[in-house]
Amino acid sequence: EIVMTQSPATLSVSPGERATLSCRASQSVSSNLAWYQQKPGQAPRLLIYGASTRATGIPARFSGSGSGTEFTLTISSLQSEDFAIYSCQQYNNWPGTFGQGTKVETK
Amino acid sequence: EVQLVESGGGLVQPGGSLRLSCAASGFTFTDNWMHWVRQAPGKGLVWVSRVSSDGTGTDYADSLRGRFTISRDNAKNMLFLQMNSLRAEDTAVYYCVRETTRSGNYFDYWGQGTLATVSS
Secondary structure, three states: OOOOEEEEOOEEEEOOOOOOEEEEEEOOOOOOOOEEEOOOOOOEEEEOOOOOEEEEOOOOOEEEEEEEEEEEEOOOOOOOOHHHHHHHHHHHOOOOOOOOEEEEEEO | OOOOEEOOOEEEOOOOEEEOOOOEOOHHHOOOOOOEHHHHHOOOOOEEEEEEEOOEEEEEHHHOOOEEEEEEOOOOOEEEEEEEOOOHHHOOEEEEEOOOOOOOOOEEEEEEOOEEEEEE
């Protein structure tokens, strides 16, 4: 099973600032990586698939990059609604596995 | 609008059973494989089970095989998870999740989840 490791566990950022979240795979997952956003009491939401393709309706301030074992989710200018937990998922090997999540909180 | 609404969670004693349900709407239910994903308190997301679009194929996380059974009713646009012999470590929010029809086993829509608590 592929282990996904996210860092940092918590990221403190001021509104308007840039946030950079990392996700590392224990072996190559090619570009088969997705990012999800979770807010308390809400359904998780798909942000990115294929490592860099934004899902329908996702604002352009969200971008994904990377391939192989190293991936990054960047939020270019944090809005108040972006404070949440972000999780990565590899779907290159079955079953897909998730990282432990990065909590983005207000600084 | 795609909607996935889970129900059936609650408090159950160790060794007990729960049946989770998920009502799907806003899309052609028979187009998609459906999954259950769970999240224990303070932990990451973990895939639980999946069922094929026609209901004939199922898969389970190795640790759950034999205790959990996934099924679907395509006439009623419903997904189910029967959970037996529950243990404390099964305590989690259980999410009903739709697999994309694009290439790749990622999830494009999630429900809000239902909490199953296993405790005496």
